[in-house]
Amino acid sequence: MSYEREKIIAIEAVLAATQLCEQVRQQISPAAIEKKDKSPVTIADYGSQALICRALAEAFPQDPVIAEEEAAALGSAEMKLQLQQVTDSIRQVIPTVVPAEVLNWIGHGSAQSGDRYWTLDPIDGTKGFLRQDQYAVALALVEAGEIKVGVLSCPALSLNGLGPGLLFTAVRGEGATMRSLENEASQPIQVAQGTQNLRFVESVESGHGNQSQQSAIAQTVGITAPSLRMDSQAKYAAVATGEAALYLRLPSPKTPDYREKIWDHAAGVIVVEEAGGKVTDMYGQKLDFTQGAKLVHNQGVIVSNGRLHDQVIAALAT
């Protein structure tokens, strides 16, 4: 089956959401709102989710969407001002929009599961976004547990003389491409082929991984250079383009029972796989996208150029 229409709609929606995020970011300091789990969310996270869910609901009304943000939180009485700000940010794209519609669109992303579903992280790396650093808008289509389409926008990323502002797209069996956000011309991308000057990427936030174990494993497989620390699924883009050979995300000793969320990975996974790389959990198992919002059957995420993969899994087993 061809996924041409899905790809076109997904790219268009992610580009519109990216523009909204960049407009909010360019205001001197986008404000953080604290969620129930103490993690930050901003006007732009909600605006991005509203725009993308609206586009998906219109084009693919039957498809469930499993997205990060919840409408209930933004719809509460004490969030009236923030809901108005989200509505205002969307007004530039949809002049007639009213707050109730915004909540409906965000709520469209609250599906729990589906055989065919979309998964969306409206801003991945919200902490990076707030620091004016790396973040991503990440959208993927999953069918029967297999990721079929991934679109990943990295508005603050520059690579190979392109950017800042890159868009990565992958369709199962068709390869992965990269383009500038401004220019439609795209080029195929490929993971690192050689064995020289290899680097690895990891999260900026030490609480999202195990940095000491990550550097020990990298050294065991011959990577001696210090890690490249990056927020968001921009780390997957770094591996997919050969900028890094490995992305290590091992469970943090502070949150050993944490299970990864599907929207933090799906788009990045297909971009890396279609660029010739490999993604598994820390035990070498495939990530299982059939269990709803969380990767309940997996722990840790290992993303590599393929070549290094077995060595990393072997090092983790000892």
Ligand SMILES: Nc1ncnc2c1ncn2[C@@H]1O[C@H](COP(=O)(O)OS(=O)(=O)O)[C@@H](OP(=O)(O)O)[C@H]1O
């Ligand atoms: N304990 C723990 N372990 C692993 N992952 C966690 C944990 N807590 C949160 N998160 C998720 O991390 C997402 C951001 O990951 P990053 O790798 O971009 O983190 S970092 O900003 O570079 O530190 C972040 O995504 P966003 O909320 O979309 O920013 C969270 O979903």
Ligand SMILES: [Mg+2]
């Ligand atoms: Mg978040």
Ligand SMILES: [Mg+2]
């Ligand atoms: Mg995320």
Ligand SMILES: [Mg+2]
């Ligand atoms: Mg997010």
